[in-house]
Amino acid sequence: MSRELSPTQLAVERLARPRPAPGIWSGNMVAVLERGWQAIKTQNWGIIISGFFEPVLYLLAMGWGLGALVGEVEGPGGAKVSYAAYIAPAMLATSAMNGAIYDSTMNVFFKLNFGKLYQAMLQTSLGPLDVALGEIMLALFRGLLYAVAFLAVMAALGLATSWWALLMVPAAVLIAFGFAAVGMGVTSFAQRFQQLDLIMFAMLPMFLFSATLYPISVYPSAVQLFIQALPLWHGVELMRHLAVGHLTWATLGHATYFTAMTALGLWVTTVRMRKLFLR
Amino acid sequence: MGGGQANATRQESVSCAPYAAVVTSEELVIRARGLTKAYGDFVAVDGIDFDVRRGESFGLLGPNGAGKSTTMRMIGGTLGRTAGELSVVGLDPETQGPQVRAHLGVVPQQDNLDDDLKVRENLIMYGRYFGLPRSYLVPKSAELLEFAQLTDKASARVDDLSGGMKRRLTIARGLVNEPEVLLLDEPTTGLDPQARHTLWDRLFRLKEAGVTLIVTTHFMDEAEQLCDRLIVIDKGTIMAEGSPAQLIRQYSTREVLELRFGSQRNAQVVAQLEGLAERIEVLPDRILLYSADGEATLERVSGAGLHPVTSLVRRSSLEDVFLRLTGRTLVD
Ligand SMILES: Nc1ncnc2c1ncn2[C@@H]1O[C@H](COP(=O)(O)OP(=O)(O)OP(=O)(O)O)[C@@H](O)[C@H]1O
Numbered sequence: 101m102s103r104e105l106s107p108t109q110l111a112v113e114r115l116a117r118p119r120p121a122p123g124i125w126s127g128n129m130v131a132v133l134e135r136g137w138q139a140i141k142t143q144n145w146g147i148i149i150s151g152f153f154e155p156v157l158y159l160l161a162m163g164w165g166l167g168a169l170v171g172e173v174e175g176p177g178g179a180k181v182s183y184a185a186y187i188a189p190a191m192l193a194t195s196a197m198n199g200a201i202y203d204s205t206m207n208v209f210f211k212l213n214f215g216k217l218y219q220a221m222l223q224t225s226l227g228p229l230d231v232a233l234g235e236i237m238l239a240l241f242r243g244l245l246y247a248v249a250f251l252a253v254m255a256a257l258g259l260a261t262s263w264w265a266l267l268m269v270p271a272a273v274l275i276a277f278g279f280a281a282v283g284m285g286v287t288s289f290a291q292r293f294q295q296l297d298l299i300m301f302a303m304l305p306m307f308l309f310s311a312t313l314y315p316i317s318v319y320p321s322a323v324q325l326f327i328q329a330l331p332l333w334h335g336v337e338l339m340r341h342l343a344v345g346h347l348t349w350a351t352l353g354h355a356t357y358f359t360a361m362t363a364l365g366l367w368v369t370t371v372r373m374r375k376l377f378l379r
Numbered sequence: 380m381g382g383g384q385a386n387a388t389r390q391e392s393v394s395c396a397p398y399a400a401v402v403t404s405e406e407l408v409i410r411a412r413g414l415t416k417a418y419g420d421f422v423a424v425d426g427i428d429f430d431v432r433r434g435e436s437f438g439l440l441g442p443n444g445a446g447k448s449t450t451m452r453m454i455g456g457t458l459g460r461t462a463g464e465l466s467v468v469g470l471d472p473e474t475q476g477p478q479v480r481a482h483l484g485v486v487p488q489q490d491n492l493d494d495d496l497k498v499r500e501n502l503i504m505y506g507r508y509f510g511l512p513r514s515y516l517v518p519k520s521a522e523l524l525e526f527a528q529l530t531d532k533a534s535a536r537v538d539d540l541s542g543g544m545k546r547r548l549t550i551a552r553g554l555v556n557e558p559e560v561l562l563l564d565e566p567t568t569g570l571d572p573q574a575r576h577t578l579w580d581r582l583f584r585l586k587e588a589g590v591t592l593i594v595t596t597h598f599m600d601e602a603e604q605l606c607d608r609l610i611v612i613d614k615g616t617i618m619a620e621g622s623p624a625q626l627i628r629q630y631s632t633r634e635v636l637e638l639r640f641g642s643q644r645n646a647q648v649v650a651q652l653e654g655l656a657e658r659i660e661v662l663p664d665r666i667l668l669y670s671a672d673g674e675a676t677l678e679r680v681s682g683a684g685l686h687p688v689t690s691l692v693r694r695s696s697l698e699d700v701f702l703r704l705t706g707r708t709l710v711d
Pocket residue numbers: 379418421423441442443444445446447448449450488597
């Protein structure tokens with residue numbers, strides 16, 4: 101078959117092939133990623149770099165400063181680890197959460213309501229799901245870079261003691277995926293900025309109390325159950341297990357928690373897609 | 380026309396030849412029935428019916444807040460409708476958005492260029508959103524930059540363009556996929572007279588090539604220049620429909636006499652003008668007398684002992700149609 105297609109025909113033919121969710125998805129998320137990559141060149145590097153320094157500063161201040169007072173603590177599986185090595189995985193999990201939540205709530209909400217980028221994208225043959233997934237992927241890519249950098253810092257400080265620690269990088273991406281997917285779903289219900297402030301407001305206590313800086317055993321059992329229902333605790337535990345190579349069924353359970361969270365978040369996001377973008 | 384090119388290639392490739400949309404019979408590109416959009420209790424578009432045929436140039440004329448942009452966004456499927464039927468290139472834009480928009484070029488009322496990308500990259504990336512290959516987009520973007528007279532600004536930041544240049548870039552961007560249907564929401568706002576006429580000329584050529592144009596405007600000269608047929612909308616409802624000439628014939632007289640007595644006296648003399656013309660409209664700064672023969676009417680005005688500061692006889696325009704239909708002027 102030989103034929104010459106007009107650009108419109110080319111796009112139309114591609115879109116005429118059967119695909120899931122044809123009303124909101126064009127299967128061209130790649131273009132959104134490509135645009136993100138192009139735009140990074142003109143981005144504010146200060147903000148990008150600060151996202152890397154935050155967990156590192158916490159690690160230095162708490163791990164070394166506070167760690168001098170605390171000494172060794174009991175890590176996963178009962179092995180003794182330095183306090184810095186105890187909290188480092190928790191810092192990585194928390195920074196993955198913070199970045200993903202910020203990107204999927206505040207950032208997306210701002211771009212939807214005040215930015216013109218999504219509006220321009222959606223007047224092409226892109227669908228809102230392409231834009232949403234692309235945006236999540238870009239956030240995950242940034243999270244991936246941060247995780248690699250943070251792991252390098254951990255290794256340099258002698259805080260990563262097992263080859264399993266390399267898996268902390270994909271784990272950070274998985275944690276970020278879960279939070280970003282749910283964050284995007286929540287954003288679809290938000291009418292005003294103030295409502296999203298509530299989420300940001302909930303993140304600080306979640307960071308402080310999710311057994312990040314001390315073991316969960318300090319709590320009475322009722323409080324423990326509550327903390328164990330929250331996502332960050334699972335993230336912190338997952339990271340801690342990987343950092344020292346203590347892998348159990350519980351490790352898999354924590355990873356499963358985030359897989360489920362991702363699936364739920366994406367499902368809500370997909371269902372709410374029209375509410376989120378087509379207004 | 381387009382089909383049966385001799386230089387056919389083995390694989391699928393994108394034609395770079397001057398494009399011609401395929402014109403097929405009286406096919407409807409857009410069909411709207413009872414199209415309605417409500418924002419909460421407020422009904423912005425109130426059950427409108429219209430058809431647009433392929434290759435036609437169709438206008439939506441109306442004052443601020445009439446519902447023009449709302450209608451345009453429903454056509455592109457970027458805004459859901461509250462009620463009614465809408466079919467665009469035979470598909471429902473709400474459930475087939477990406478596929479519908481593959482046929483469309485959209486020029487929104489407000490420029491929404493990508494500030495993080497350079498001028499040329501704005502065109503290329505927009506084409507990427509349609510899934511078009513760079514090998515097509517690189518020469519195409521050069522052609523469009525030429526069209527928008529922005530070739531020397533190709534590597535500039537969007538922020539550094541003037542308002543009119545941004546507008547031209549937005550319009551050029553809407554052509555990147557060589558659309559069969561071009562949606563232009565107040566295309567010439569912010570353009571200088573020369574750029575306006577250049578654009579009209581270019582749009583006319585697209586129309587000759589078979590592209591369907593859908594234009595909103597509140598400039599009647601633009602509507603008269605560009606539109607084969609138009610609807611006049613006010614407050615979300617259609618007041619009239621037809622070609623510019625038909626509308627003028629139907630809703631106005633052949634000529635109009637414009638009189639100015641000075642802002643103080645305009646109101647006072649109205650009573651004395653009563654009966655001198657088929658219809659009289661009193662505006663804050665002037666009085667319009669509608670009749671078939673403006674000069675004759677002017678003579679009768681003088682005969683009645685009235686001496687306006689200035690008088691002008693002109694042909695009726697869509698502006699007069701609009702005034703008749705809504706009791707308001709189009710451009711304030
Ligand atoms: N998101 C929105 N929420 C509430 N009301 C809206 C919204 N968008 C538009 N409207 C209202 O709908 C009506 C029609 O708006 P629209 O933008 O379609 O007008 P228009 O004919 O394009 O006017 P203009 O000539 O000023 O561009 C206006 O009264 C406007 O206030």
